[in-house]
Amino acid sequence: MAKHVLLNNVEHKDLRVITRRSAQFGDDVMCALTFPAEFRGVQAHYPIFFRKAADSGQFQPFAMFGLRDQENLFLDDQGWDATYVPMTIERQPFLIGFQPGAAGAGAERQMVVHVDLDSPRISRTEGERVFLEYGGISDYLGRINSILRAIHQGIASTPAFVAALLEYELLESFALDVRLNDGTEHRVAGFYTINEERLGALDGGRLEALNRDGHLLPIFMVIASLSNIRALIERKNRRLRR
Amino acid sequence: MSGIVGRIVVVGGGSAGWLAAGVIAAGHRSADAGRVQVTVVESPEVRTIGVGEGTWPSMRDTLRRIGVSETDFIRACDASFKQGSKFVGWVSGRDDDQYFHPFALPQGYTEADLVAQWQAGHADVPFAELVSYQPHLCRLGRAPKQIATPEFAAVANYAYHLDAGKFGEFLRAHCTARLGVRHVLDHVTGIVARDDGDIDALETREHGRIAGDLFIDCTGFASLLLGRHYDVPFVHRKDVLFNDSALAVQVPYSDERSPIASQTIGTAQECGWIWDIGLPTRRGVGYVYSSAHATDEQAEQALRRYVERSAGAPAAAAISPRKLGFSPGHRAKFWHRNCVAVGIAAGFIEPLEASALALIELSAAMISDQLPATRGEMDIVARRFNESFAYRWERIVDFLKLHYVLTGRRDSEYWRDNCGPATIPERLRELLSYWRHHPPSRYDLPRVDEIFPSASYQYVLYGMGFRPAASVTARLSGDAERAEGLFRESAALTQRLLAGLPENRVLLEQIGQHGMQRI
Numbered sequence: 001m002a003k004h005v006l007l008n009n010v011e012h013k014d015l016r017v018i019t020r021r022s023a024q025f026g027d028d029v030m031c032a033l034t035f036p037a038e039f040r041g042v043q044a045h046y047p048i049f050f051r052k053a054a055d056s057g058q059f060q061p062f063a064m065f066g067l068r069d070q071e072n073l074f075l076d077d078q079g080w081d082a083t084y085v086p087m088t089i090e091r092q093p094f095l096i097g098f099q100p101g102a103a104g105a106g107a108e109r110q111m112v113v114h115v116d117l118d119s120p121r122i123s124r125t126e127g128e129r130v131f132l133e134y135g136g137i138s139d140y141l142g143r144i145n146s147i148l149r150a151i152h153q154g155i156a157s158t159p160a161f162v163a164a165l166l167e168y169e170l171l172e173s174f175a176l177d178v179r180l181n182d183g184t185e186h187r188v189a190g191f192y193t194i195n196e197e198r199l200g201a202l203d204g205g206r207l208e209a210l211n212r213d214g215h216l217l218p219i220f221m222v223i224a225s226l227s228n229i230r231a232l233i234e235r236k237n238r239r240l241r242r
Numbered sequence: 243m244s245g246i247v248g249r250i251v252v253v254g255g256g257s258a259g260w261l262a263a264g265v266i267a268a269g270h271r272s273a274d275a276g277r278v279q280v281t282v283v284e285s286p287e288v289r290t291i292g293v294g295e296g297t298w299p300s301m302r303d304t305l306r307r308i309g310v311s312e313t314d315f316i317r318a319c320d321a322s323f324k325q326g327s328k329f330v331g332w333v334s335g336r337d338d339d340q341y342f343h344p345f346a347l348p349q350g351y352t353e354a355d356l357v358a359q360w361q362a363g364h365a366d367v368p369f370a371e372l373v374s375y376q377p378h379l380c381r382l383g384r385a386p387k388q389i390a391t392p393e394f395a396a397v398a399n400y401a402y403h404l405d406a407g408k409f410g411e412f413l414r415a416h417c418t419a420r421l422g423v424r425h426v427l428d429h430v431t432g433i434v435a436r437d438d439g440d441i442d443a444l445e446t447r448e449h450g451r452i453a454g455d456l457f458i459d460c461t462g463f464a465s466l467l468l469g470r471h472y473d474v475p476f477v478h479r480k481d482v483l484f485n486d487s488a489l490a491v492q493v494p495y496s497d498e499r500s501p502i503a504s505q506t507i508g509t510a511q512e513c514g515w516i517w518d519i520g521l522p523t524r525r526g527v528g529y530v531y532s533s534a535h536a537t538d539e540q541a542e543q544a545l546r547r548y549v550e551r552s553a554g555a556p557a558a559a560a561i562s563p564r565k566l567g568f569s570p571g572h573r574a575k576f577w578h579r580n581c582v583a584v585g586i587a588a589g590f591i592e593p594l595e596a597s598a599l600a601l602i603e604l605s606a607a608m609i610s611d612q613l614p615a616t617r618g619e620m621d622i623v624a625r626r627f628n629e630s631f632a633y634r635w636e637r638i639v640d641f642l643k644l645h646y647v648l649t650g651r652r653d654s655e656y657w658r659d660n661c662g663p664a665t666i667p668e669r670l671r672e673l674l675s676y677w678r679h680h681p682p683s684r685y686d687l688p689r690v691d692e693i694f695p696s697a698s699y700q701y702v703l704y705g706m707g708f709r710p711a712a713s714v715t716a717r718l719s720g721d722a723e724r725a726e727g728l729f730r731e732s733a734a735l736t737q738r739l740l741a742g743l744p745e746n747r748v749l750l751e752q753i754g755q756h757g758m759q760r761i
């Protein structure tokens with residue numbers, strides 16, 4: 001059960017957050033939502049795939065950490081084995097909320113930070129301080145604010161990116177058939193990726209349009225990320241050996 | 243006059259005219275750029291029939307074939323999903339009397355003798371519910387797919403319920419904007435014949451003569467070309483299927499969150515039956531009856547009572563029924579010289595299994611796929627077409643009669659008369675006798691493109707209470723176990739589907755809001 005409350009420096013002045021990565025804190029997830037602006041960081045370690053949201057059928061990009069549900073092949077008892085951790089993982093247990101603007105109807109909604117008090121990361125004794133002794137924002141919270149803002153803008157930019165992919169018919173459904181060293185076979189299905197052939201066949205006009213709208217770079221970051229599939233399978237095989 | 247067939251003139255709009263135009267235009271675009279030109283001449287004065295709201299699963303392929311987006315179609319035509327039919331009150335008329343005819347085939351159809359094991363081990367369970375997940379989905383008002391399912395793809399085999407008027411308009415817009423179909427809004431005042439008897443052109447009020455090589459008669463009951471001009475005889479089938487009248491109404495939902503039914507409901511009445519089709523915004527309801535057995539007033543009373551039971555007294559008082567009279571039957575031939583009839587111009591029968599739109603699709607597909615290149619070839623295609631559709635009409639009459647002949651109802655002359663031996667086609671009588679020892683199978687329906695597959699006959703036969711005689715020969719060893727395994731498979735699949743499929747209204751709202759993905 002989640003318990004989201006508005007973060008404030010009175011009720012939460014002594015709040016600490018355990019930031020180390022562990023299954024104990026819910027990091028054993030197969031994938032995490034990402035967004036075009038983050039693709040360049042994500043592609044260094046993780047394959048990027050698209051899936052349809054269950055309630056809308058709309059495509060969303062994900063960074064993959066494992067080959068089945070609740071499997072994170074980057075997570076071991078030492079922590080998270082990669083230098084970059086996607087922002088939607090890092091932001092936990094914080095999330096963005098909205099409040100009506102101070103001037104009432106017509107004013108812009110304000111972005112505010114909420115925290116999930118039921119998260120196992122919440123502590124009174126260990127981890128990063130959220131607020132400073134006299135109520136100021138800690139460096140940690142400052143970083144969280146930036147991350148939340150980036151996630152918010154990133155998710156808002158995703159529909160336009162997906163629309164461009166669909167317009168040029170660049171998305172295709174994808175099933176990954178994996179054969180592991182122990183002989184077991186495994187299918188990862190329900191994912192979509194970018195069709196390189198159709199990408200390669202795009203004419204100058206379309207490439208220019210994609211570039212002008214800022215979609216070309218993320219598209220190639222997705223393509224580049226696919227070479228991480230082999231590494232992911234290798235991680236799985238290494239685990240089986242243990 | 244080169245004899246090349248290029249100018250296709252469709253006479254009449256509506257579902258028939260625009261589906262025919264669309265299928266032919268879509269089928270001949272790139273290969274014959276410029277050669278085939280489709281024109282639809284539609285009268286601004288003649289109204290379309292305005293009903294005809296159920297389709298078969300083939301409509302998904304037809305719409306995809308002409309390049310329509312399923313999202314656009316559902317939004318524009320007030321469409322909902324249809325998973326088959328539920329027949330209420332046909333066997334005994336008692337409260338618990340109902341059976342399903344779903345679109346999905348029985349689980350493992352042809353892998354084992356399901357009927358024998360049904361009788362041996364589960365005789366108290368309705369056949370359709372034992373062998374298929376679909377009646378269970380229907381009972382709970384579930385949709386046949388999810389918002390994440392791509393356009394035209396199914397989780398459970400499905401068709402549509404739609405607003406007939408909006409469907410015609412939607413198709414017209416698509417045909418003229420995307421398929422290069424020419425639209426002439428004008429009234430046909432005469433037909434110009436050639437010396438050899440072919441139709442040369444139409445005479446129209448404002449546009450003069452409209453010449454063509456092939457004329458498609460989609461003029462409905464008027465059958466202007468095939469019936470009126472060529473005087474092709476009409477084959478009456480009222481001796482088998484008595485219904486010749488319909489009273490149609492639209493019934494609002496009590497509130498905008500009311501559940502939408504997953505299937506057509508056909509409820510037997512004293513002198514006919516009432517259709518009930520659930521669209522998102524309203525229900526289409528109508529009483530199909532025999533004027534020889536009931537007066538229009540009696541029919542209207544029965545219709546009001548039905549509406550009152552399901553929608554309350556105020557709704558029942560507010561209905562304004564539209565009366566339709568028709569002759570159940572079809573033309574003796576459908577393609578004569580350079581004229582072929584599609585839709586009601588070819589024939590009309592009570593909508594007991596929603597065959598009308600399906601026949602339009604089949605006709606349009608055959609004309610498009612076999613479109614003769616020259617006038618010389620046309621007679622060959624015409625002969626094939628006539629033979630194919632004459633056979634199909636026979637099977638439709640047989641299959642619809644099957645819904646009547648096994649009734650246990652004796653509460654009116656209508657039902658008693660329906661069991662009269664003289665009213666039962668010979669072929670159906672023979673099959674019924676044969677089915678005492680063999681379930682309906684592909685051997686009974688030997689053609690590749692049968693209009694109703696043998697599974698449909700099984701659903702209706704056993705739904706109507708027919709029970710095979712005990713088997714006199716030993717069955718294949720292992721068959722009973724295989725059948726039991728399939729029944730279990732069906733039950734397990736049912737649970738999985740119920741866990742994942744939303745209610746109809748939920749899915750339709752998601753489609754309205756987000757649209758469906760093409761992939």
